[in-house]
Amino acid sequence: MDTTELQRTVAAMVRAPKGLLAADESPPTIAKRFASIGVESTEAHRRAWRQLLLTAPGLPETVSGVILYEETLGQQADDGTPFARVLEERGIVPGIKVDLGKVALANAPGDEITEGLDGLAKRLQRYREQGARFAKWRAVYNVSPTLPSRLAVKENAHALARYAAICQDEGFVPIVEPEVLIDGDHTIERCSEVSEQVLHAVFHALHRQRVVLECLLLKPSMVLPGKHGAKAPPTEVAQHTLAVLRRTVPAAVPGIFFLSGGQTPEEATANLDAINRLGAQPWVLSFSYARALQAPALDAWRGDPANVAAAQRALAHRARMNARAREGRYESAMESEAGR
Ligand code: 13P
Numbered sequence: 001m002d003t004t005e006l007q008r009t010v011a012a013m014v015r016a017p018k019g020l021l022a023a024d025e026s027p028p029t030i031a032k033r034f035a036s037i038g039v040e041s042t043e044a045h046r047r048a049w050r051q052l053l054l055t056a057p058g059l060p061e062t063v064s065g066v067i068l069y070e071e072t073l074g075q076q077a078d079d080g081t082p083f084a085r086v087l088e089e090r091g092i093v094p095g096i097k098v099d100l101g102k103v104a105l106a107n108a109p110g111d112e113i114t115e116g117l118d119g120l121a122k123r124l125q126r127y128r129e130q131g132a133r134f135a136k137w138r139a140v141y142n143v144s145p146t147l148p149s150r151l152a153v154k155e156n157a158h159a160l161a162r163y164a165a166i167c168q169d170e171g172f173v174p175i176v177e178p179e180v181l182i183d184g185d186h187t188i189e190r191c192s193e194v195s196e197q198v199l200h201a202v203f204h205a206l207h208r209q210r211v212v213l214e215c216l217l218l219k220p221s222m223v224l225p226g227k228h229g230a231k232a233p234p235t236e237v238a239q240h241t242l243a244v245l246r247r248t249v250p251a252a253v254p255g256i257f258f259l260s261g262g263q264t265p266e267e268a269t270a271n272l273d274a275i276n277r278l279g280a281q282p283w284v285l286s287f288s289y290a291r292a293l294q295a296p297a298l299d300a301w302r303g304d305p306a307n308v309a310a311a312q313r314a315l316a317h318r319a320r321m322n323a324r325a326r327e328g329r330y331e332s333a334m335e336s337e338a339g340r
Contacts, residue, residue: 001168001169001212003168003212003214003215005171006168006171006172006173006212006215007214007215009093009133009134009173010173010214010215010217010254010255012064012065012093013064013065013093013134013173013217013255014064014217014254014255014284014286015064016284016326016327017062017323017324017326017327018061018062018063018064018286018323018326019062019063019064019257019286019287019288019289019319019322019323019326020063020064020065020066020067020095020175020257020286020287020288020289021053021059021063021065021066021067021288021289021290021293021294021319022066022067022136022259022288022289022290022293023050023053023054023066023067023068023069023072023290023294024067024068024069024072024096024097024136024290025069025290026069026097026101027041027071030046030049030069033294033298034049034303036298037298037299037301037302037303038302038303039302039303043071045303046071046072047072047075048305049298049301050068050072050075050083051077051078051083052297052301052308052311052312052315053066053294053297053312053315054066054077054083054086054087054092055077055086055312056297056312056313056315056316057312057316058316058319058320059090059092059315059316059319060090060091060092061320061323062316062319062320062322062323063092063319064092064093065092065093065094065095065134066087066092066093066094066095067095067096067097067134067136067175067288068083068084068094068095068096068097068132069096069097070096070097070127073094073096073127073130073131073132074130082130082131084130084131084132085131087131088131093133093134094131094132094133095132095133095134095135095136095175096127096132096134096135096136097135097136097137097138098116098120098123098124098127098135098136098137098163098167099114099115099116099136099137099138099163100114100115100116101114101115101116102114102115102138102139102140103115105151105152105155107151108149108151108152110142110144110146110147110149111141111142111147111148111149111151111152112140112142112152113139113152113155113156113159114137114138114139114140114156114159114160116137116163117159117162117163117166120163120166121166121169121170124166124167124170124172125170127172128170128171128172132172133171133172133173134167134172134173134174134175134217135163135167135172135173135174135175136174136175136177136219137159137160137163137164137174137175137176137177138177138179138219139156139157139159139160139177139178139179140156140179140181141153141156141178141179141180141181141194141198142181142183142184143180143181143183143184143186143190143191143194143226144184144186145186145190148194148198153197153198153201154201154205156178156198156201156202157178157198157201157202157204157205158205160176160177160178160202160205160206161202161205161206161208161209161211162209163176164176164206164209164211164216165209165210165211168211168212168215168216173215173216173217174211174216174217175216175217175218175219175257175288176202176206176216176217176218176219177218177219177220177259178198178199178202178220178221179220179221179259179261180194180195180198180220180221180223181221181261182221182224182226182227182261182262182263183226183227183262184226184227184228185226185228185229186225186226186229187225187226187229188223188224188225188232188236188237188240189240190226191223191224191225191226191240192223192240192243192244195220195221195223195244196244196247196248199220199244199245199248199249200247200248203248203249203250213250213252213253214252214253214254216253217253217254217255217256217257218249218253218255218256218257218283219256219257219258219259219288220245220256220258220259221258221259221261222237222241222258222261222263222271222275223237223240223241223244224237224261224263224271227262231267234267234270234271234273234274235274237271237274237275238271238274238275238277238278239278241271241275242275242278242281245281245283246281249282249283251282251283253282253283254283254284255283255284255285255286256283256284256285256286257286257287257288258272258275258285258286258287258288258289259288259289259290260287260289260290260291260292260293262291263292264292264295265291265292265293265295265296265318266332266335267292268287268289268292268322269292269318269321269322269325269330270325270330270332272285272286272287272322272325272326272330273324273325273328273329273330276325276326276327276328277328284326285326286322286326287322287325287326289322292318292322293315293318293319293322294315296314296315296317296318297311297312297314297315297318298311299314300313300314317337320337321334321335
């Protein structure tokens with residue numbers, strides 16, 4: 001396989017001090033986010049919101065790539081420029097979520113499996129014409145004393161690896177996203193145990209599918225206690241997270257871009273900062289947040305065109321805080337820069 005183009009895409013995505021913006025919410029998820037601010041999820045509202053995000057002043061300084069939803073890839077800005085071209089012209093790599101969501105895993109009560117492999121190569125060819133250069137596939141793992149089952153760990157790893165192989169074959173850099181969910185009252189140790197099993201299985205499957213590790217990015221969850229228990233301090237999250245990653249992720253992988261997974265925006269920044277304060281690691285450790293980047297902007301926007309500039313400032317501020325965290329140079333006092 002000629003990996004020249006894949007390497008170029010990876011190099012653009014891992015560039016310091018940037019991270020990724022996930023703006024790929026499926027229709028039910030974006031409807032939920034909009035409902036929280038009293039906005040109806042129409043095509044026009046979704047386009048207006050995504051235009052606000054993608055055209056935010058200052059974004060290219062801290063964001064190297066944006067994960068889009070299929071609908072957005074087919075939409076244009078007010079002046080008729082396709083969104084993928086808007087991003088490219090700003091030096092931001094356009095990406096696309098390609099999984100088709102999760103369903104119950106047969107014969108494994110409580111476990112889920114992500115679908116979307118059938119016809120994936122053909123869809124990628126279309127997305128490529130529309131300007132996308134990287135892709136994302138999310139697998140989720142519910143945590144309990146008995147979940148996820150070995151079957152769920154194995155089958156989701158297999159699907160992630162098949163997806164990654166198909167992506168590379170079509171010239172797309174795959175973002176491999178195994179999310180160990182925060183829902184529940186499990187301990188940080190239980191999350192650590194599950195995360196280690198999951199990542200071990202994922203890299204075993206990637207090896208079996210002959211995926212080029214140098215040309216993929218990992219998007220894992222941080223190792224956290226369940227959301228119904230007490231929160232762990234950033235230093236503890238950082239130590240657990242790095243211990244698991246060092247045991248399971250080969251050094252050939254160029255970058256690890258965390259999801260925020262239910263952390264507040266400030267927590268997601270503080271935890272990323274603590275991870276990067278533990279010293280240089282084999283991989284870039286950055287962010288690929290949806291909620292933790294978008295929440296303050298969504299709150300500022302509330303569907304009112306008069307609030308677009310304020311919302312864009314809120315987004316740029318969060319991205320700047322996370323860019324500092326990527327370098328282990330974030331201080332909570334920097335939060336007062338908001339709105340400047
Ligand atoms: P969150 O940062 O909101 O967890 O979303 C990241 C993502 O892309 C989920 O697939």
